[in-house]
Amino acid sequence: MKSQKMTLLSLIIVSYFLFLSTQPDLPRFWPPALITSGGQNAEVQMVAILAKRINLEHQLNKMATAQDLTNFKSILLVLGASLKGLGAAGLDTNKEMDRVKGLIEAAQQKNIPILCLHLGGEERRGAQSDEFIKAFLPAARMAIVVKAGNKDGLFSKICQEKGILLIEIEKITDALEPLKRAFNI
Amino acid sequence: MTKTRDSSRGLYWFAFFILMNILFSCQSAKLALSPPPADPHQPYExxxxxxxxxxxxxxxxxxxxxxxxxxxxxxxxxxxxxxxxxxxxxxxxxxxxxxxxxxxxxxxxxxxxxxxxxxxxxxxxxxxxxxxxxxxxxxxxxxxxxxxxxxxxxxxxxxxxxxxxxxxxxxxxxxxxxxxxxxxxxxxxxxxxxxxxxxxxxxxxxxxxxxxxxxxxxxxxxxxxxxxxxxxxxxxxxxxxxxxxxxxxxxxxxxxxxxxxxxxxxxxxxxxxxxVEPLKGQYRKREIYTIPPPGSGLHLLQLLNVASFWPLSQWGRTSARYLHHLTEAMRLVFADRETYLGDPDFFPVPSDKLLAFESARFKASLIKPDQVLKEYYFENFNQETNVGNTTHLxxxxxxxxxxxxxxxxxxxxxxxxxxxxxxxxxxxxxxxFASGDTGPNAPGPGRRPASSMAPLFLFEEGKLKLILGSPGGLRIFPTLAEIIINIIDFGLSLDEAIEAPRFFSYSQNGHIRPLYIEPRFSDEIINQLESFGHKIIQREPYDRYFGGAQGIMIEKRRGLILGGADSRRDGFGQGY
Structure with a gap:
């Protein structure tokens, strides 16, 4: 009876380590995280809710610039352009590109890692969104992307070329797990 | 012998009658029970x-x-x-x-x-x-x-x-x-x-x-x-x-x-x-009843009045000529809408004048066959005029x-x-309400803002033929006009007419606005429209921007009622 229990316990331990070994090694990110968008999309708010749900210390700043990077140790950059969002923020594509470019340059100087997310699926693709994706995804260490937004393989191609870890998820809430693991929560 | 032959002939006809009945019931059952196609955009009544x-x-x-x-x-x-x-x-x-x-x-x-x-x-x-x-x-x-x-x-x-x-x-x-x-x-x-x-x-x-x-x-x-x-x-x-x-x-x-x-x-x-009383108009000998201001039934009728001056069935549904003419008519009608539409409890709307034959003829005469207009003026009746997603069932x-x-x-x-x-x-x-603070659609206490809604009935030879309406903001009345034209001029079935590619434009303060289209027209047509001076904005192939029309058509002669529901939203119908 005792040996049976031992066997079962050993099996559980071995399975756990096997499970861990199948999980990709994630780049590390540290709190507090600055959450901002590349394109003033609505998904940036959703990422703030996800961060809240996993108790990740964070601050949402839709208009963050290089000057705001004082106390942050990571950036969660939510990609995708929204005409409505840009209009509400009083920005055009060029101004928004400049803002994010400045932020990323400052992050790179300070060695602050960037995690890109694209949660809007197919609806958040198109010429304008792709401009932001192509410009800023290469700066990321890791990307979490709703699969429907990567049907044409744009994210896969950039991530493969630049050696960025790409995690595809089915739906928005599936981002919780990889976020937890990336921040070691 | 003759008697036997007569009785067997009677039996033959009886069997034939039964067989036809069975076949007819099967056909009806098939019609009633065949499920909607997997592709929601495929026309289905x-x-x-x-x-x-x-x-x-x-x-x-x-x-x-x-x-x-x-x-x-x-x-x-x-x-x-x-x-x-x-x-x-x-x-x-x-x-x-x-x-x-x-x-x-x-x-x-x-x-x-x-x-x-x-x-x-x-x-x-x-x-x-x-x-x-x-x-x-x-x-x-x-x-x-x-x-x-x-x-x-x-x-x-x-x-x-x-x-x-x-x-x-x-x-x-x-x-x-x-x-x-x-x-x-x-x-x-x-x-x-x-x-x-x-x-x-x-x-x-x-x-x-x-x-x-x-x-x-x-x-x-x-x-x-x-x-x-x-x-x-x-x-x-x-x-x-x-x-x-x-x-x-x-x-x-x-x-x-x-x-x-x-x-x-x-x-x-x-x-x-x-x-309130409905507004009445006509299109190619059919009577149309729709809602009066502050709804946009008035402008739907105006647009159809202008369209009635053109041989649309000869031009063809996917011709640049048709798209250009109807688009220009939309822009002229929107100029009137911007000037006159408001809450009739506060400002009189000159519906009779806007629906007059002369008004439609004048608009049709303004439209150039191969060029957009430089400006889109509202019609001036020397009248004192000091003075905006939805669902349909x-x-x-x-x-x-x-x-x-x-x-x-x-x-x-x-x-x-x-x-x-x-x-x-x-x-x-x-x-x-209008963006300015004057005019018939300026904000004001107790006023109803102008609406784009235009639910309607179409009567043919005095009998109710079509029940129709759509959401879609400013696109509502142009969408409804396109569906009616698709049915009457181009002979499409109700749901074919609803699913057909849509287009829309308007004018603002007399200025031309882009022509929004579902990208299901050929490049040749788009190039031609661009050469006429239209700035084309292509949207999604089935874009809910253009509304989600629902309709019922009554086919008296065939004893059928047909329902058309728009796949741009989750449209659905059922009869018995």
Missing amino acids: YFGQKAMVVAAHPLAVEAGLKILKAKGNAVDAAVATAAALNVAEPFASGIGGGGFMIIYLAEQKKITVINFREKAPARFHSRIFTEKGDEASIWRTIKGTAVGVPGALAGWDLALQRYGTKKLAEVLQPAIEIAEHGFSVSKTFSDINKEEYDKILTNAGEKTVYLKDGLPYEPGDFFQNPELAKTFRLIAQKGIKIFYQGEIASQIVKAVQEKDGLMTLEDLANYRATE CVLDEKGNAVALTQSINHFFGSGIVPEGTGFLLNNHMDD
Whole structure:
């Protein structure tokens, strides 16, 4: 009876380590995280809710610039352009590109890692969104992307070329797990 | 011998008769039971022989049919369907909004209109938005000032009292059941929920029923609205007074005022839906009845009047010539709309003059065959004129009574404001007032803003042939004109006409605006249109920007009732 229990316990331990070994090694990110968008999309708010749900210390700043990077140790950059969002923020594509470019340059100087997310699926693709994706995804260490937004393989191609870890998820809430693991929560 | 031959011949004919009957029943059964195609954009007509309901959600259609089968008439079923849409398609319409319905009573041969458009609160004034400067768009759409006094419930109740056979409590029952039992969220619901996420989160908060644990609903998620079920149950028990003068009124005012709105309890208590005469027009010998101002039936008829000057069937549905001419006509009609359309209780609208033969001929003569106009002027009648997503449903009952009802909370998810504990969204229809502070559609106390809605009936040889309407903001009346032209000039079936590629343009302050199209026209046509001077903006192949039309066609000769439901939303129909 005792040996049976031992066997079962050993099996559980071995399975756990096997499970861990199948999980990709994630780049590390540290709190507090600055959450901002590349394109003033609505998904940036959703990422703030996800961060809240996993108790990740964070601050949402839709208009963050290089000057705001004082106390942050990571950036969660939510990609995708929204005409409505840009209009509400009083920005055009060029101004928004400049803002994010400045932020990323400052992050790179300070060695602050960037995690890109694209949660809007197919609806958040198109010429304008792709401009932001192509410009800023290469700066990321890791990307979490709703699969429907990567049907044409744009994210896969950039991530493969630049050696960025790409995690595809089915739906928005599936981002919780990889976020937890990336921040070691 | 002759007798035997006669009897066998009789037997032969009897067998033939039976066989034909079986074949005919099989054919009918096949028509009735064949499911909609897997590709929702493939034209498909719903089939019935006695009655039909068509609406933007299957559960709403089921609600209407339930009432029809319980001996309710078209008005009873229309209200049941409208209430069910509040639950099943809550982002497009509901008791926090308003609309119009046009009713046909077959026995009396009477056509009437119920106007339940929202009204501006009494404390509104003409500069309410202009004084906000650059922030005007926020105050027009997501602040409390965006919310008009809701009219839906008053309109439904008035229609039931005058022309229904059932009590409000009974027709609300299916909606209550849907809200309590819940349903699976469609891709349309999920996409719109994601698009409007920011507004919902800001105004309704993380814990609202319109978000799932603070995030948008995904397709397949389960949606229930117990708070709305409770609200409907309360209305069913106590009548609409609870909404306009009771505890729900207090919750509405509290929610609006918390967001800097001006609505008071008096505004709600003073709200009345009204019954008005329909507007009548003609297109190629068919009579069309639609809603008068502040709806846009007037402009639908204007557009068709201009189109009647052209041999469209010769030009062809996918010809650049047709697209160019109708687009230019839209821009000229929009110039009139911008100048004259407002609340007729405050400013007279020159409907007769705008619908005159001379007016249409003049517009048709202005349009150049291969070039856009430099400016789009409104017509000047020397009259003193000092002075804006939605849903549609159609019902036909066994007695031939019919209802076309368009209702809305304006933008998807309206203002995003949900009065606490009620489960319904408040409209942002005050955004339909003009951007300036003068003119017939300037904001003002108690005024109803101009609306794009235009539900209609089309009669052929004196008999009701088509019940039609659509959501889609400014695109509504051009969309309806295109569907009518598709049927009459191009000979398409109802659903072919609804699914056919759409196009839309307008003018603003006399200036040309782009031509928006669904990219299902050939490159050759697009190049030709660009050479005429149109700036083309291609949208999605089946884009809900152009509305979600629903229609019922009555084929008297074939003894059939056909339903057409738009695949740009979750349109559905069912008959029996």
